[in-house]
Every structure is written in structure tokens, then in C-alpha cells.
Amino acid sequence: MTKSKETGWNFDNSYARLPKLFFTSMNPDPVQSPRLIIFNKEVAESLGLNVEALQSEEGVKVFAGNRIPEGTMPLAQAYAGHQFGHFNMLGDGRAVLLGEQISPEDLKVDIQLKGAGRTPYSRGGDGRAALGPMLREYIISEAMHALHIPTTRSLAVVTTGESIIRETELPGAILTRVAASHLRVGTFQYAAKWGGVEELRVLADYALARHYPDVEVDGNKYLSLLEEVIKCQAGLIAKWQLVGFIHGVMNTDNMTISGETIDYGPCAFMDVYDPATVFSSIDVQGRYAYGNQPVIAGWNLARFAETLLPLLHDNIEEAVKLAQDKISGFNQLYESNWLAGMRAKLGIFNEETEDESLMNDLLNMMKKYQADYTNTFRACTFDKLEDTVLFGTEEFTEWYDRWISRLDRQEQSKADSQQLMRNNNPAIIPRNHRVEEALTAAVEQSDFRVMERLLDVLSNPYAYSSEQDEYTTLPESTTPYQTFCGT
Template sequence: MKLSNSYAELPEHFYARIRTHPVPSPRLLAWNGSLAAHLGLEELGGDKERLAAIFSGSEPLPGGRTIAMAYAGHQFGNFVPRLGDGRAALLAEVISPRDGRRYDIQLKGSGLTPFSRNGDGKSPLGPVIREYLLSEAMHRLGVPTTRSLAAVATGEPVFRDWLEPGGVLTRVASSHIRVGTFEYFASRRDGEALQTLVDYAIQRHYPDCATDENHVNTFFSAVVAAQARLVAHWMAIGFIHGVMNTDNCAISGETLDYGPCAFLDTFHIDKVFSSIDHQGRYAYGRQAHMAQWNLARLAECLMMIEGEREDYEVRLNEFQATFEAHYFALMGRKLGLSQPDPEDRELVTAWLQLLQDRRLDYTRSFRQLAVRLEADDALLFDDFETRWLQQIDRQPGGRETAAGLMAAANPLFIPRNHQVERAIHAAYEDDLSLFDELHQVLSAPFDAHPGLENYAEPPAENEQVLATFCGT
């Protein structure tokens, strides 16, 4: 294994050295063999007991240096100067033999750290299963994301509102550097540490920026573009992050933290699932605005070491145009529109208004719309459908090309909230069959899965999930 510990080689105030502790009876629930192969970790995959021991924190990862990272963050708009990994442990970094890139290997739920504040550092099994399913589904849907390598049951109870079985997730990320990491040092007026962090982040994520004369400002521009593309992906597939605090905003442009997140069933632009988002700050339709707000906080940090406010405002104002370009390109493909046209944005807006007015299921409605390309009977979507078909018929390739685009852009299966909850509750009873079935369809979300069609169905009224929880 080509392990590395580059973040642990930064100055010691960037992290705290920690030791994870054994759990009573670790049991491997899921192992991501394809991801392990990509990371060059195949040699770990033959012994389930050893995997359970390492990825519960009961045994060290050979060659790793376990640390908890320091960071701050704006949580629902309120600045907290010291957060850090309160229930996470960065075991090591690995250099992939497949793509040569560096990846973090991190445990979530592995116990107390110096940043745990009043928490226990543990995780219930439910959030572990949720993140494993959702992060891997997002990867298969083509969304930049952290991924899941392993899920382990610890054999010990964790108390939240009631006693729940405990679990540990192994998360893989391009890095765990966040906007909040920069805020941690900026709030301490530690310009030297900020410069070290910027240099490290550029080298790791945006090396092309290093040679630019104004490399800090150029780095900021790259992060702005990455975040704009990410949120465009989220909204195109109907995903709501739920807790877009600056400590959950990764400068790599990957989806970080699958706490109170959810996928839309019935479409509504102001939909909120998170049980702690009482004001709708991170509602579905506000996600682009809040990403830009987070980036403004990053700009405030970077101004301490290079450039003027105006320089960063220019870069920050690039966000909306980049977001819209990517969002409407993605939505155009979902509607089978093969060539950019000024009317596309109007069609997308009309389609979303129709979904909201009729309280239609977001994901399923795109698949139903695609059927209309071959149907000659009465219209389902009234005036919108007439305008849409006229636009399709004017395109090169007409309806056949549009059908191909729509099939490739619109999944049959998403991690529907009620199905994820069913899998979690079954796992609490030591039944992993629902987890396995759901993981199977989510691993190939655009394909038919005979016998498992129920996983594509929207929830019945009594199955609807109205609130999701972070598990801390």
C-alpha cells in the first residue's frame, strides 16, 4: 500500500494527534471492493475480521498516522471559532495506483478527540448506512463526492434520543480541507498558517494555480468554479444537502457530509428536510446562494495574505454565471435538448413550475416525460409538452437523439428517503437484505433491475419522510 501522511507533516497546530480505541465486537457490514482496488488496498480485503478491526478503529492502519483535523465554521450563519474533527480520525492518505491522485482515509464515529466538545465522538449505525448508500449513489450519478470504503457495526450502543446500535464509516475524500479550515487560522490572525494552508491546498488540488503571479486569487477562482459546478449537479438531480455550513464546504468541490440530506420526492423549490433548519436557510432552491455565501467567507480569509477586496469580488461574482451554465446544461440533457438554445432556460423554468403546481415526483416525472417521445395519445403535460416537443423536433436527430439523452441523464433509481429509512431500520434488526438490494440498484441507477422495481417508486403518503437528522 502506498500510504502517505502529508497533512500530518504540516505544523502541529493544524491537527491533534490521536489514538482510536477498540470497540467491543466490530463486525464488517459493507466493504467497497472496487474502491479498495482503485486505492490499491486490495491486500486488506481478504480478512473480514481484520477489516472490521482496522475500520472500527480497534487496530491501527499499518503505516498511518492518526490525527483529528482542526477547523472552524459558520454553522447556520453563526461563527464557531473551534470545531474540528469531533468524531472523526484521519488514518492516512493513499496514492492511487490507478490515477496517481492522493486520497484521505478517514473514520467517522471512532470516538473522542480533543475537538469533541461535549459529544461522545461516536456515531449511531443509521447515519453510517445513510452515508454509505448516498455517497456511493452520488458517485454513480456522476456527482463529485466523497465516497465510502467500509461500514462497521461496533457492538456497542450509542445514546441520542434513545439507545441505538453504534457504527463507524470509512470515508474517502480528495481531502478534508474545508472553508472552515481557512477560517480557523484567519480568526486567529495567523497569516503564516494561512499561507501554509493555501500552498498545500494549491499543490494538492489546483497545481496549475501555483505559477500564476496572483496565485491565491487564482486559487479562489478555481474553488468558486468547483463549488458552482457541484451545486449545479445537486440541484439537477434533486438533492438537498441540508447543512451547508462552511465546515461542510470542501475546497476540492466534492460533496462533504451526508447528515440531514435528502432527495426530492414531490418537487417544491423551497423544500427543506433537515430537522435543524428551522428557517429554511439551506432549502433546495437556496443552495446556490448559500454556496456563494460560504465562498465569500473564504475570500475574507484569503484577503489576509494576498489581494484586495475588489479582486475577490470579481472572482466571487463569477459564481452565478458558472452555476447557471452548468445547471442549465445538465437540465437541458435531462429534457433531451441536445444543443444550447435561448429558449432552453424558459423551458426548464416552465417544467419546474409545472412539477411544483401539480405536486409531481421530481425524478419519476423526467422518465414519464421521455415516454411521450414515442406516444401519440393525449398529452400528459399540456402546453409545456407541446412547446417541448416542438423544440425537440427542431433539433438534429429529433426525438431519437432526445430519447438517448434523456435515458442517459435521468436515473430510474435514487436513494429515496423512505427506502433508506427501511434499510436502516432493518439493519438495526441485523437484517442487511434491504441494504444490499438498495445498494444494488443504486450501483447502476440508470439500468432496469427486474424484481426490484419497487425501489423506483415514490413513497406512499404514509411512507413520506418529512425530516432527516444528522446523528451527532
């Protein structure tokens, strides 16, 4: 045990009070010689943690799983999920939930060690994680947070002093993840498959109390739960699309009930605009391509709705009808969020019926001419059209005139529109070649300065500072980019 008073840990263990069906109590596996690689002071301070103490030898032992903070009841969570459309029994195969930290503002968040060793759900895996994928999650999750996209956060990454075998021998690492919770659609699928109605009801009540305590219940609180999750996910997926983020593995076990982005495995940001873009090495059919993400989100939510049927109504036909009515509204909610976001990216304050065609015509041109997604909107923001490959084409000239006419039909000034665009078009994203540059330096050379500088410029993507300019350039290579899950 490590003394919580010294470090600021203030744990609750509400998940451990759920029925035993949902978890296995267990401690992380200790590691040889943990070393702190990166520590998120901002997150630590927001959680009421002692920054200095957590960077000490004793503090690092907590991040490695070698010391258990007082007040915790560590466990591995059980869940299921549709992986590329196929249903499987899953669970935390390499993660241990220490408990829930209660912040000074009474915010409750999960503290999970990812890469903490084998669990009953490891399915033949070694339960460990490699340094590269853990640093990738740290970089991308922090970039997503800076882009104002709901996400889990990364508190720390430590190396273990041990090697793991994947395609080759790699340095082992553990990521400390902070999340609103780790409740997933897959958690409900597990309850529906291997539990009874009462276990399902307990889980649903827990989700409501933890994430939607203030929701107005109109006679059926479980229908309200479904509605709230649909709303959150419609907003989340729209935010992904608006910045060109591709999750890579949108399995149902990777969709949270809280509406946070979780599990940054084969993820990346799109450079050249193409709805068919896929980054995951295992997604050979393009199921989780950029353009499919809204469709898959709706499919996942339908699976969530199926788990709630016994709680929605005693009559199964009536339960199905209630669920279908809610699920059918997802597309409209998503489209509304996406349209509002795209209007902001184009400096448009009000609504007109022709707006959607204006947006789609621009996207179609970007695909045709292989224009960079982020930099095209950046060029429009500052009226530097010569910076985009669309410049000089007849289609773009015609589109530009339509766009300017559209802006002239609103009350706000050109300066107002430009400020709206600056607030919604990031100057930079975690470019894939820059992320790889940082990971290569860290893993192969133990040089973490490249990553630290990248994290610094990504921390304020709307600053449009001179320090960010070099990070806006495209890679020289046109080789298709692939990422891997790292399991």
C-alpha cells in the first residue's frame, strides 16, 4: 500500500459494489524496474493529486502497479462486444481498474492501468503493452482533449524494465488512463447475455446515477438512458468527422456510455480528404472507414438498445417499438450536429436550406483534387486560397463565389465569420508522420524531446502560432499509412 494522504489519492469503488458478475477482483502484476516517461501535471492537479509526490519513486510504483494506493479495490472488468460485426466475450485483458478518484470538485473518474498484466479475460494474451502504443494513446487523447472532443485522458506512462514480444521485441509500458467511466455498450451486451434482468437493471441504474443523474425521466428511465447515450454519441461522432479523426476500431466494446472517445489503438487523423480512408491494418474491408463512422455508430447504438429491451417494457413488441423510435432519431441528431459544426467551419452563423449542398460540393472537390482536409479549411479561414490545390480550378472559383454570397446574406461581419472559423478550424492536428517521428525517437532512441514538443504545439490547436507552422506540412511520402492495435 502507498499512503493516499501523501499523494492525494481519494478513492471510491462504486463499480466494485456491482454484482460480482461484472468483474474479477485482482491486483496488477508488479514489474521489474518502472521508470516514469511522461506525466500529465494538468490532469493530476485537476484531480487534486500531489504532483511532486506522484513523480517520486513511490508515486511511480503506483503507475506501474507495484504499489496499490490506500482505499482502492482493484479489479478487471468483464464485458462483451461485436468486433468487426462478430459477437465475442471480452473483458479487460490487460487492464486493471484501481478505483474512482474523487476530485476536489467532487468529480468521480476511473483510474485504470493499461498494460498491467494478465487477467481472466486475457484470452491467451500476455496482458502487457508496448511503449509505442501507450505513447500513441497519450498523444492522441491529449490532442483530442485540446480539440474539445470528449475523450479519456492520460495521466502517465511508465516503462516496465521488461520486454514484450509482438512482431519483434519491444520495451514494455503501462499507461494510466483517466475516464468518466469504462462502461461500454459491450458492458451491457455482457449483462444481457450472461446476466439476468436484475443484473441488467442494476447496471442501467448505475449508468444513470453515474453519468445522467439530472436527466428528466418521462415515465421510463431506461428509455431516457437510451436517449441520452444516443445524444452523446451523435455529438461525439460529428466532432470526429469535423476534424477528420478516424477511430479505426469502432467495435461495441469501444463505445462508451458516457460519450467519451476511448481505446486509441489503430487511430489517426486524415490528411487528404477521402471518405474511404482506413488506417487500421486489420480493417481490410473498410468497415470502420472515415465515411462509415456515423453508420457504424448507429449500428452500435442499435445493439445497445437491444440489451435494454427487457427494461423498456414487459411486452417485447412494445419494447422494440420504443427502442426503434429512439434509434431512428440518431441520424437526424448526427446530421444536425455535423451541419452546425460545418457551418461554423465555413463562418456561417444562421441556417439556409442550400447550406448542405455548399458543404458537400466543397468536400467533393477536396476528394477529387486530393486536397488536405485540415489545411483546406485553414486556407479558407485566412483567405489564402493559393495554399490549397483547389485554387485556380473552375469548380472552386464557382464554389467560392457561392460561399462569399452566402456569407454576405448574414448580419455578422467578415471579421466575425473569420473568428468563428478560427475557433472551429484547428491550425494543426497530430499529423501521422509527426506522431511516428515522435514515437520512433522515443522507442528506438529513448529521446522523448520530439514527443514533448509535439504535445506542446498540440495543446492549443486553435492558436495559429508561428511555432505550429512546421507541423502543418504534409508528409513527403505518399505511402498508405497504417496503424496497429498493439495488443
